Amino acid sequence: MKHYKIAVLAGDGIGPEITQEAIKVLKVVEERNDVTFELMPALFGACAYFATGDAFPQETIAICDQADAILKGPIGLSHEESKKIPVDKQPERGALLPLRRRYNTYANFRPVSLPKALAHFSPLKPEVIGEGIDLIMVRELVGGLYFGEKEMGVNAQGLRYVRETLEYDEAQIRRIMHQAFKLAMKRRKLLHNIHKSNVLKSSVLWNEVMEEVAKEYPEVKVVNYLVDAAATALCLNPAQFDVMVMENMFGDILSDQGGGILGSLGLMPSACLGDDKAYYEPSHGSAPDIAGKNIANPYSMIGSVAMMLENSFDMADEAKNVWAAMQGVFADGFSTADLSKPGSGVKMISTVEFGDKVVEKLRAMPKV
Ligand code: IPM
Ligand code: MG
Numbered sequence: 541m542k543h544y545k546i547a548v549l550a551g552d553g554i555g556p557e558i559t560q561e562a563i564k565v566l567k568v569v570e571e572r573n574d575v576t577f578e579l580m581p582a583l584f585g586a587c588a589y590f591a592t593g594d595a596f597p598q599e600t601i602a603i604c605d606q607a608d609a610i611l612k613g614p615i616g617l618s619h620e621e622s623k624k625i626p627v628d629k630q631p632e633r634g635a636l637l638p639l640r641r642r643y644n645t646y647a648n649f650r651p652v653s654l655p656k657a658l659a660h661f662s663p664l665k666p667e668v669i670g671e672g673i674d675l676i677m678v679r680e681l682v683g684g685l686y687f688g689e690k691e692m693g694v695n696a697q698g699l700r701y702v703r704e705t706l707e708y709d710e711a712q713i714r715r716i717m718h719q720a721f722k723l724a725m726k727r728r729k730l731l732h733n734i735h736k737s738n739v740l741k742s743s744v745l746w747n748e749v750m751e752e753v754a755k756e757y758p759e760v761k762v763v764n765y766l767v768d769a770a771a772t773a774l775c776l777n778p779a780q781f782d783v784m785v786m787e788n789m790f791g792d793i794l795s796d797q798g799g800g801i802l803g804s805l806g807l808m809p810s811a812c813l814g815d816d817k818a819y820y821e822p823s824h825g826s827a828p829d830i831a832g833k834n835i836a837n838p839y840s841m842i843g844s845v846a847m848m849l850e851n852s853f854d855m856a857d858e859a860k861n862v863w864a865a866m867q868g869v870f871a872d873g874f875s876t877a878d879l880s881k882p883g884s885g886v887k888m889i890s891t892v893e894f895g896d897k898v899v900e901k902l903r904a905m906p907k908v
Contacts, residue, residue: 549610583599584631585826604817648810649813653673654802661803677798678786685788688705688707690703721754730763732783732784798823805825866898
């Protein structure tokens, strides 16, 4: 019997509701497999700040340190509410970036996937979607602008100014490239390298290192794309992409666009992998406007569980079953409010009902 410790950071806004559904799925995975999960809940985000004065408190750090994997819900407050917290303690700067830094989770995998049968969820026309959307964005997660030195002040002319630095060294670029090329080898052997080398020197180095690493993967076809052009191409012809690799900020922006072409950010789970520790989170925010209403889509959180099963617990087959269970709920014509707009023909169910249906489907699947 395998035993794993999972730190559960439910987060803010819709975080606790969608985490609850992910936990239901973990319980069913326990029933069906020779595995037990020890769930270790901990405060993280704005809720942690209000309870302890710190968005990533020491107790939470200790729990995460011990965990075999971390399941993290979305964090953050509305723009207005955020102002109640000092800038450096706000959950993004005070908790999420420190979590990424502490565990050096440099490789962020963000699948953007919509089978043909679910193409009606997407705002794109059926002829654009073709056989469906199935790509993965590989985002560098611990470098670049988000982690560079920052300074704010008043300059010699008496004007307020700000300076943020974008820094990468070749080792940081090389390791994310290896992750991307390895993934491409397992898929269509096609890698889109996203950059902005016509303006940014950081992209010039990025591309140089990419070309060096590419020599180790001669079977992979590399296509270079400027990030702005890639944004357009994602709307006009997403099927051309399979694995896309990019630096931190480009990945932040393009992955939200990924949610846009699927029809909902609620369809965006992710895995954040370091060499020694991994954590799993939806790519979207905490949606404070719909929090507590039992209407949020738990797909991204349950999908993050599937990614955890595959990447941290070596349970790829059961992970496939979790994905299939969720697709099955959609295929039966149900979804949460984000994807069941009037006229869509999709029957609206609540967060809890979505989780219940996934659990029911998963229980019905042959054990692996
Ligand atoms: C994401 C989020 C975070 C990021 C925020 C919450 C700091 O937008 O994971 O994409 O910018 O990385
Ligand atoms: Mg983002």
